[in-house]
Amino acid sequence: MTQEKLIYHGTSYVQGSASGPLVASNLELSFWGGVDPQTSEVIDHHHPLSGKHLKGSILAIPGGRGSCSGSGVLLELLLSGKGPKALIFSRREDILTLGVVVAEEIFRKSIPVVVLEAQDFEELLDANYVIVTTKVLDTALGYSIELSDKDHAFLNGLHGQAAQAAMRIILRMAAMEGACELIDVTQVHIDGCVYTGPGSLSFAERLRDWGGKVSVPTTLNSISVDQRRWRAQGVASTFGEAAEKLATAYTDMGALPTFTCAPYLLSSAPKKGDQVAWAESNAVVYANSVLGAKTMKYPDFLDICIALTGRAPQGGLHIESNRRASLCVELPALRDADVDDSFYPLLGYYVGGIAGNRIPVIVGLDVLHPLTDDLKAFGAAFATMASAPMFHIVGVTPEAATLEDAIGERGSLESIRLDLRQLESVWKTLNSAQNGSPVDLVSLGNPHFSFTEMRKLADICRGRKKHDGVAVMVTCGRATYGLASQAGLVEELHQFGVQIITDTCWCMIGEPVIPMAAITIMTNSAKYAHYGPGLTGKRFYFGSLESCVAAACDGYYGKTMPGFIHR
Incomplete structure (x- = not known):
């Protein structure tokens, strides 16, 4: 019996041809925390594709979700030859497409990226093998982008090779978004400083060696190690040195060594109406929603491109009506x-x-x-x-x-x-550890702890004794650590047994900072309870800050569902 051959037409955002077996899902996937950049395995335990390998496949998903670092993971896969052979989406997908654009512009490696209509995408999910062929389009994808004299100067290389490459990448993304012009931004927050592999380091060092210098105030997200303590923590020198080189490449380009995933806690946080370019998913959401600043959810690598030029596409949430x-x-x-x-x-x-x-x-x-x-x-x-x-x-x-x-x-x-009872399924999802498993580690600070959270933790711990078998660790930014130290909170928390880690955050931390003998981790972060099982291979409990401290003292967690769910 011959299988019917179906043909679908879509929009191509990156050109090319490819064929291979289809790996598909109708659920969005975050590549950071969801796909292993070394093996291509889907490690998000909550995703239908969990356990599948993307190498050599045609990957069809509606789009990405979660972390802005997905572009970095995809770049690593493409440069190592372990990535998918093509990407098919049901809507425009900026983060993953940017990873392909960077691979093509900087490293001359590429795969086709295609967007189908929703109905065609749904039908495609039943296929076993897919052939992707694209026609050559101009780089503007049918859109006309009005460039200022400053933009032309960047594009013509008058400000150096790094800024020229950055402008090319910005314009490709602007065209994809349908932006008609670029705008000035007042600041940038870079998420691409996390070490996902040699590709992320090569990209940053290449821009630096090409003479790249940021043109607007630029802060750096959490990096992959505590820069001042990683050797004492037992981190392997090959990894620690690579992560430190990556951070140095960005500071060499003029970015500030803030190393926090909560830049909204800094004194430099933008005000309502400010046009900024932030990466890191939680920071983007906070900037737009709570601060009222205006930023797209910028992918890793596009952030530094905007920092080098000070220019960003005028689209998405930069436009009032889109908010x-x-x-x-x-x-x-x-x-x-x-x-x-x-x-x-x-x-x-x-x-x-x-x-x-x-x-x-x-x-x-x-x-x-x-x-x-x-x-x-x-x-x-x-x-x-x-x-x-x-x-x-x-x-x-x-x-x-x-x-x-x-x-x-x-x-x-x-x-x-x-109905609050609907939160029961979330609570069960985040509590993946078996009831009765002893707690080995309490992890706090994803995103980074604020000063008020440090004070609250100290208040809860005061007068209590930590169980000897439980490690308690808090991640925070350098600025918060300084304030907490001045207030005497760091010393008080140390007396309880809390270890405080700066510069890095839980989605980047592995063994031996996480004790090798640890089996079960408890956290008050839904983000870490979601990504943690795939990133660490550990079991996870989720609960309130008070529950976390109680578990640190008792050595176990009763896994009691909060009363508000069934009140």
Whole structure:
């Protein structure tokens, strides 16, 4: 029996031809934390493709989600010859496409990237083998981009080879987004400083050696090691030295060694209305949603390109009309006494899962008067599951004083009424460890702890004794560590037995910083409870900060579901 041959037509964002077996899912996939950059195995234990290898396949997914570092993982796979042979999406996908564009522009390696209509994409999922053939299009993909004299100067190499390459990459992404011009940005936050492999280092060092210098204030995200302590922590020299070289390449180009995944905690954080270019998924969501600054969810590598030129595509959330909500999530009546701090990451994870690429507006949360740390936890969990780069909370976030402000002139939109019992599935997903397993490590600070969280942790630990068999570790930025040290909190936490790590964060930490004998990790971060099993091979518990400290003292976690879920 001959299988019917079906032909689909789509839009090609990177040219090329390829054929191979289809690996496909109708669920978005984050390459960072979801795909091993050394082996191409899907390591997101919560994804339908878990355990599949992408090498040599035609990968079809609706798009990416989660981390901006997906571009870095894809670059590593392409340069090592372990990547997919083509990518097929059902919508425009910036992060993964950028990884291919960088491979092509800087390293002359490429694969085709194609977007199909939604119905065609759904039909394609049933195929076993796919052939991808693209026609040659101009680099503007049918769009006309108006360039300023400054843009022409960059493009013509008048500011050096690095800025010239950066402008070429920016223009390719701007064309893909349908932007008609570029805009000036006031600052950049770079996520591409995390070491995903030799490709990430080669890229940064090549730009530096080509004379690259940032042209706007630029901060750096968490790197892969605690730069000042990694040797004492027992990190392998080959990895530690490579990670340190990568950080140095960026600081050589003028970026500041802030090394934090929570740049919104810095004094340099942007104000409402500022046009910025931030990478790191939780930082992007916080900047747009809580600060009211305007940024796209910039992929790793595009961030440094924008920093070198100070220019970004005028598209996406840089445009006011694109910041409106298209999904309304209504919460039941709540009181402060009903919830603990685990509520916000659970809710963010759930809302991110149902929102996908839609910007949601949440109604009914204002009565709890969420603090900035609550919004940080919500946003990080939301960014883990959603591809949308922002959310609104009526009466809380700056662009949602009212529901009408959040939705603009949309008139009507889909509305979902949340029953808190629906959070039970999230809680069970994040608590992947078997009930009764002893806790070996309590990990806190993903995203990085704030000063107020350091104080709160010290208050909870005061007068209690940590179990000898449990390690407790907190990651935070250098600035927060300095403030906490001045306030005496670092010394107090050390007395309880807390180890404080700066510069890096949990999604980059492995053995031996995580004790080799550790089997079960407990965290208050939904983001880490999601990515952690795949990144570490460990089992995970999730709970409130108070529950984490209790587990650190008792050596076990009762895995008791929060009362607000079934109140």
